[in-house]
Amino acid sequence: MKYFLSLICLSASLCAVDPSALSYTIIQDQCRVPILTPSLAERETEKIILENGLKILLISDKDTPQSSAGVCVGAGSWKDDHPGIAHFLEHMLFMGTEAYPDESEYMQFIKDHGGKVNAYTAPDRTVYMFSIHNDAYAQAIDRLSHFFIDPLFSTSCIQRELNAVDNEHAKNIEHDGWRQYMILKETGNPDHPNCKFSTGNKDTLCEIPQSDLKNWYSSHYNANCMHLVMISSLSIAEMRDLAVTKFSPVTNAPYQKKNPQSSLLSGQQKGSMIFIKPVKDLKTLSLCWEVPKEFAANLEEKAPEFIAYILNKEVKGSLFAKLKKGNIAENFHVCCDRFSKDSLLFCIDICLTDSGLLQIDSTISYVFAALERLRTEKLPDYLFQEFKAMATIDYQYQSRKDAFEMASETASDMLYEDLSSYPIKTKIPTVFSPQRIHSFLNTLKPAECVYFVIAEPSKVGVVTDREEKWMKAKYAIIPIDQKQLQAWQKPGINPEINLPGQNPYIPNQLTLQDTPLQEIPALIHQDEGSEVYFLADHYYGTPETVFTFQLKSPLFNQTPKAQVLADLWSYALQEMLADELSFAKDAGIQIELKLKPLEAIIYIRGLSEKMPLFTKKVFQASKQVVCSQEKFQIYVSSLVASYENVSKELPVCQALEQMSGVIFDQPTSQQKLLALQKTCLKDLCDFSEKFSQCLYMQALLYGNLNQELATELCKEIQTILATKPYSLQSQAKAKVLLLSDLHGPYKLVFETNRQGAAALLLLQEGSFSFESWAIQQVLSQALESAFFETLRTKQQTAYIAKAWDDEKEKQLLQYFAVQSSTHTPTDLLARFELFLEDFDKNLPMEISLERFEKIRANLITSLAMRSENMFNKAKETAKLAFYYQDFEWINKQIDSLKALSYDYFCIAAQKLISRKNSRRLAILVEGVMADDKNFCYELTSKEDVQALGQLTSN
Numbered sequence: 001m002k003y004f005l006s007l008i009c010l011s012a013s014l015c016a017v018d019p020s021a022l023s024y025t026i027i028q029d030q031c032r033v034p035i036l037t038p039s040l041a042e043r044e045t046e047k048i049i050l051e052n053g054l055k056i057l058l059i060s061d062k063d064t065p066q067s068s069a070g071v072c073v074g075a076g077s078w079k080d081d082h083p084g085i086a087h088f089l090e091h092m093l094f095m096g097t098e099a100y101p102d103e104s105e106y107m108q109f110i111k112d113h114g115g116k117v118n119a120y121t122a123p124d125r126t127v128y129m130f131s132i133h134n135d136a137y138a139q140a141i142d143r144l145s146h147f148f149i150d151p152l153f154s155t156s157c158i159q160r161e162l163n164a165v166d167n168e169h170a171k172n173i174e175h176d177g178w179r180q181y182m183i184l185k186e187t188g189n190p191d192h193p194n195c196k197f198s199t200g201n202k203d204t205l206c207e208i209p210q211s212d213l214k215n216w217y218s219s220h221y222n223a224n225c226m227h228l229v230m231i232s233s234l235s236i237a238e239m240r241d242l243a244v245t246k247f248s249p250v251t252n253a254p255y256q257k258k259n260p261q262s263s264l265l266s267g268q269q270k271g272s273m274i275f276i277k278p279v280k281d282l283k284t285l286s287l288c289w290e291v292p293k294e295f296a297a298n299l300e301e302k303a304p305e306f307i308a309y310i311l312n313k314e315v316k317g318s319l320f321a322k323l324k325k326g327n328i329a330e331n332f333h334v335c336c337d338r339f340s341k342d343s344l345l346f347c348i349d350i351c352l353t354d355s356g357l358l359q360i361d362s363t364i365s366y367v368f369a370a371l372e373r374l375r376t377e378k379l380p381d382y383l384f385q386e387f388k389a390m391a392t393i394d395y396q397y398q399s400r401k402d403a404f405e406m407a408s409e410t411a412s413d414m415l416y417e418d419l420s421s422y423p424i425k426t427k428i429p430t431v432f433s434p435q436r437i438h439s440f441l442n443t444l445k446p447a448e449c450v451y452f453v454i455a456e457p458s459k460v461g462v463v464t465d466r467e468e469k470w471m472k473a474k475y476a477i478i479p480i481d482q483k484q485l486q487a488w489q490k491p492g493i494n495p496e497i498n499l500p501g502q503n504p505y506i507p508n509q510l511t512l513q514d515t516p517l518q519e520i521p522a523l524i525h526q527d528e529g530s531e532v533y534f535l536a537d538h539y540y541g542t543p544e545t546v547f548t549f550q551l552k553s554p555l556f557n558q559t560p561k562a563q564v565l566a567d568l569w570s571y572a573l574q575e576m577l578a579d580e581l582s583f584a585k586d587a588g589i590q591i592e593l594k595l596k597p598l599e600a601i602i603y604i605r606g607l608s609e610k611m612p613l614f615t616k617k618v619f620q621a622s623k624q625v626v627c628s629q630e631k632f633q634i635y636v637s638s639l640v641a642s643y644e645n646v647s648k649e650l651p652v653c654q655a656l657e658q659m660s661g662v663i664f665d666q667p668t669s670q671q672k673l674l675a676l677q678k679t680c681l682k683d684l685c686d687f688s689e690k691f692s693q694c695l696y697m698q699a700l701l702y703g704n705l706n707q708e709l710a711t712e713l714c715k716e717i718q719t720i721l722a723t724k725p726y727s728l729q730s731q732a733k734a735k736v737l738l739l740s741d742l743h744g745p746y747k748l749v750f751e752t753n754r755q756g757a758a759a760l761l762l763l764q765e766g767s768f769s770f771e772s773w774a775i776q777q778v779l780s781q782a783l784e785s786a787f788f789e790t791l792r793t794k795q796q797t798a799y800i801a802k803a804w805d806d807e808k809e810k811q812l813l814q815y816f817a818v819q820s821s822t823h824t825p826t827d828l829l830a831r832f833e834l835f836l837e838d839f840d841k842n843l844p845m846e847i848s849l850e851r852f853e854k855i856r857a858n859l860i861t862s863l864a865m866r867s868e869n870m871f872n873k874a875k876e877t878a879k880l881a882f883y884y885q886d887f888e889w890i891n892k893q894i895d896s897l898k899a900l901s902y903d904y905f906c907i908a909a910q911k912l913i914s915r916k917n918s919r920r921l922a923i924l925v926e927g928v929m930a931d932d933k934n935f936c937y938e939l940t941s942k943e944d945v946q947a948l949g950q951l952t953s954n
Contacts, residue, residue: 022248023051024240030421033428036396038512038541039063046236047419050244052252053224055419057410058239059231061400065865066115067137067232068403069144070129070411074225074257077198078123078340082208084200085216087121088165092213093128094119095157097146103157104789106143111785112851114858115140116404123194124259124340127412131404133861134233138242141230145246148221153213160796163822166202167799170821170930171650172471174279174755179473180286180452183276186468187477189266194339197470222255223247227414231403259340265290268477269450271485275462276454277474280648281641283352283459285360286452287367288345291336295440296344299417299425301433303440304346308334309387310379310500311348311370314582317498319370321578325496327630328356328363330638341416346444353634357459361484368446369494375441376493382502384432389506390588393607395427397510397542399869446488451480505587507609510543515706520887521877524711529725530697530718533881534710537703537870545608545703546874547615550882551600552696552731555687558597560667560675564639565687566595567672571635572627572684577618584614591618597666598732605871608704612713619720625688632681639676643669651758651925652800652819658750658923659760663737664808696726700878703870736811738919739764745920747829754927756821759828764919765812765912770896772908776812777897778855779909780805782847783839787816790835797823797831814912824936825924832922840914843906852902863894 027047035043044060077086096103110117115132128147132140172178188195197204228247230239265288295303311334314320323329331351338344348367350356356363401409413426424430457464457474464474515536525532555562570593574581581591589606591614604615627635646657646669660666667675697717701710739746765776783803792801798820806813816835818828839846847855867873880887911917929936 022244024048024244024248027420031424033392033395033424035398037398037400039400039539040398040541044236046240047422048240048243049419050223050248050250052248052250053222054226054228054247054250054252055414056228056230056243056247057414057419057422058236058243059229060234060236060239061231062233064134064231064233064400064403065868066131066403067134067140067230067234068129068131068407069141069228069230070127070407071144071148072227072411072415073126073128073148073221074124074227074415075220076122076125077196078193078260079216079220080193080196080198081216082200082212083197083204084165085205085208085213086126086220087198087200088161088205088208089213089217090119090121090126090128091161091165092153092157093147093151095161096152096154097143098150098152099146100143101152103154104785104793107788108785109136109143110140111781112854112858113140114862118404118408121198122339122412123198124343125412125415127408129404129408129411131402131407133858135861137232137234141242141246145250148223148226148247148250151217153210153217155210158210158213160793162202162205163796164792164799165200165205167796167821169199169201169470170756171799171819172199174648176276176278176280176282176454179279179468179471180276180454182471183274183468183473183475184269184288184450187266187269187274189263191262192260192264194260194264199470201470218251218253220255221251223250223252225255225257226250227411227419229407229410229414231407231410259342263290264339264343264345265450271447271449272477272479273451273453275457275460275464275476275478276452277457277464278454280645281456282454283354283357283641284452284454285350285352285356285363286454287348287364288450288452289347289444289448291344291346291440292443293342295436295443296338297342300429300431301436302429303433303437304336304344306384306387306429306437307374307441308336308346309586310374310383312582313500313586315500315579317496318500318582319366319497322366322370322494322496323350323356323363324575324578326359327353327634328359328366329353330634338416352455354637357455360453360460364451364488365491366494366497368488368491370497371441371444372491373493373497373499375438377499379434379437380499381432383500384429386503386506386586388429388432390586391428393507393510393588395423397544399540399542399544402868446480446485503583503587505584505589505610505614507543507587507607509609510607512541512543513608513704513706521700521702521881522707524707525714525718527725528727529695529723530699531882532697532699532701532710532714533877534707535700535702535877536706539866540703540870540873542870543608543704544606544870545611545701545705546603546605546871547611548700548702548874548878549602549604550698550878551602552598552698552726553600553691554694554726554730555691556596556598556600557732558665558667560671561679561683563595563597563667564672564675564679565683566600567639568627568632568635568679568684569625569687569691570595570600571638572625572631572688573622575627575631576621576625580614580617580621584610589614597664598734603871603875605874612709612716615713616716616720619717623692623720625691627681627684627688629681632684636676636679640673643673643676646670647752648754650800650819651752651754651756651927652760652817654750654752654754655758655760655817655923655925658748658925659762659921662748662921662923663762665735665737692721692723694726695721695723696728696731697721698878698882700874700881702874702877734809736809738811739921741917741919744918745922747922747924749825749924749926752925752927755930756819756927757823757825757828757929758817758819758923758925758927759825759832760923760925761816761829761832762921763814763816763912763917765814765917768807768810768812770892771900772812773807773893774896774900775905775908775912776805776814777859778847778852778900778905779912780814781855781859782851783814783816783913786839786846787835791818791828791831795831797828821930822933822935824929825926827936829922829924836913837915840910843910847906847909849902852905856897856900860894860897863890863897
């Protein structure tokens with residue numbers, strides 16, 4: 001992924017182009033399933049192909065809060081002739097074009113206009129995307145188009161960007177997911193391009209001449225292998241003119257895309273166990289099959305996805321239920337990992353308990369018993385009908401998505417379906433063929449499977465005698481005995497593993513409630529123990545609701561013991577609800593339980609018809625959480641691993657945890673680990689019993705329901721809870737540490753065994769006022785792009801370099817963070833301070849009056865935008881109701897920005913970032929640095945310097 005680049009005027013020659021003089025063809029839309037969401041009723045689409053072969057999907061949505069675009073180039077890392085060249089070239093396209101040569105201008109332009117920008121390289125494609133405020137869309141499209149017309153590939157940028165790619169690789173070295181993927185590649189078929197080192201690093205890329213980059217670009221970045229999606233408030237005609245004008249100059253050289261014909265997996269992988277030593281405390285068993293092309297590319301049937309849908313259920317009689325009943329597994333997931341149009345891996349991932357790690361062969365036997373059940377028993381029609389029905393509902397009643405995410409997803413998906421029918425085959429299965437499904441199940445043979453075991457080798461009695469080349473991960477490959485493979489081939493039927501029953505949460509009707517228009521939520525209930533708001537939806541127009549419940553209890557506090565018990569209680573609650581959660585999820589109802597130091601927040605969202613039923617079952621379960629000693633030990637083991645693994649996160653993540661511990665008095669994972677060691681089952685039982693005895697509930701019921709239904713549900717929940725009130729006067733309040741300005745700035749230094757180093761700097765900017773907040777917002781937006789440009793693009797200190805603002809408990813905060821594999825934390829902190837000094841001195845240049853006005857206007861536009869979907873709107877409204885306690889808060893923020901003058905902003909901003917503001921705290925995390933990157937000054941003595949050196953004379 002990457003950001004960056006380019007300057008400000010349009011190419012005169014392109015501006016002079018008359019779109020009507022350029023050739024394109026309109027493609028007849030074969031997508032026959034309509035979108036029924038009322039708020040999207042006026043959305044229009046058009047599909048065209050330019051004369052140069054570039055395929056374009058235009059989506060005109062006059063109500064979209066932002067515009068966006070995505071370009072998918074049908075060439076990725078599988079086309080590398082140097083390890084990592086596709087990925088490196090993706091970086092280089094952000095480093096300037098002939099039309100926009102400034103390497104930082106593109107990113108700053110997008111950020112200043114309220115947008116986001118990113119890109120990524122996959123095996124078969126490279127995808128570029130951005131979002132931006134509507135009024136800047138045409139200018140942003142012009143900038144993006146030049147990526148594919150006249151990139152500079154400047155030699156100076158090539159050398160600097162090598163460091164960025166190297167830092168990106170270094171960041172991934174101790175990531176267990178990346179390590180598994182690299183071992184999959186190294187042990188895979190050497191004749192398949194997946195075996196290549198796709199990320200690249202300084203060693204593999206340092207000798208690539210500029211000419212090779214240009215040649216690779218001209219050979220693979222051709223219009224006839226590109227797809228473009230444009231999403232905008234512009235009309236179809238305006239978008240078409242923009243697309244045709246800007247993208248017709250993209251070259252259309254002869255290019256024949258050839259997909260790999262050989263198998264991705266190798267003979268040594270199939271039928272073998274690959275044991276991997278993890279960085280974190282993991283206990284995972286994965287079974288992976290390469291799906292034959294005839295099933296992988298068949299979007300109408302979706303046989304692999306259908307089988308994954310069935311196996312993923314956690315209901316009574318399911319494979320996962322059997323594994324949990326035997327205390328073998330904690331988590332379970334079946335997925336289809338797509339590498340290209342006809343390359344797919346079908347994977348079953350099982351997170352094992354300590355007991356399960358000792359029963360790997362038995363666990364695999366249960367997996368094949370479940371597959372045998374599917375093979376031998378007639379699959380009932382209702383399973384496919386549910387699978388198809390929910391996919392259809394998701395498509396027809398879709399919410400307006402975030403513009404950036406929609407561009408990214410759509411551009412990528414367009415590669416796999418003919419543009420004329422897109423997206424119907426991608427989104428909805430249409431053909432139910434039991435015979436074909438049976439044929440697919442027959443390919444899931446024990447001898448064709450690759451078995452990964454990711455666990456500490458000593459726990460499985462294996463010596464990891466191999467080392468992966470690029471990430472140095474330790475692993476071993478052990479062929480499975482043929483007798484064992486044959487036994488798994490004929491596992492027999494297990495009576496405890498059955499097909500799932502019909503889903504009780506599949507909706508029967510999707511009608512929208514007819515409710516009076518209201519702008520402000522109505523307070524429908526308030527007493528000493530609760531306050532409940534109701535708001536009917538009149539904008540999104542989907543048959544969905546979102547329920548937000550914030551539960552405060554004397555049991556929720558900031559002590560490590562309290563947070564450990566809350567974590568254990570959450571595990572036990574979700575265990576009790578396993579059947580309901582699984583059925584509800586498949587029927588479009590989701591629950592999110594978020595534990596905070598002083599409260600538990602429950603979000604329940606989904607299709608509205610069955611939401612009240614599901615919600616009541618959640619609260620009924622919360623009243624009677626129970627746990628056996630056996631399950632308690634599993635939860636404890638899981639939490640121990642979770643808490644210990646925090647020390648194995650990236651150093652910058654560890655720095656953030658330490659900062660929270662100091663400033664917000666939140667217990668660290670190590671403190672919780674110590675508390676967990678002193679926690680017993682009786683403590684959890686006492687917590688569960690007392691939880692609902694004393695509560696304060698804040699709730700927002702929002703969406704497709706009327707006030708009568710909302711009031712009735714509110715009463716039923718209160719009847720279920722039957723709790724004593726936890727009065728407002730008794731409730732603990734969250735706090736923020738105010739740093740003293742008499743002795744600062746301050747720094748704390750921590751050590752870690754993780755590779756790399758991190759520096760995190762906090763500037764406290766004082767108490768909240770609307771005026772101070774407005775100053776913070778304008779300043780922070782300018783700091784974000786300037787900090788990235790300085791620390792990442794110019795100085796190449798790191799891949800991760802980020803500045804951001806925050807507000808906690810009415811205190812304004814500004815953060816700066818860098819994760820580096822080449823610079824020490826002390827060096828990074830010095831660079832932070834130098835950056836702030838330069839920004840302070842040059843503030844009128846960094847934020848000119850013109851830029852101030854632009855940033856301010858775009859902040860106002862962002863605040864005035866509606867949330868892109870109902871869930872985000874619900875979270876925003878709940879925050880206004882319960883945190884700010886003011887539904888006019890956003891209007892007041894807008895007014896404060898409008899009232900802010902440039903002169904006053906400059907004076908106030910300089911006080912915040914200059915040395916006069918000594919309320920600063922730096923968290924420095926010193927990790928392990930590679931010998932060839934460990935450049936730091938050593939404290940020594942005169943005698944040692946002289947002894948190690950050599951005195952010379954002329």
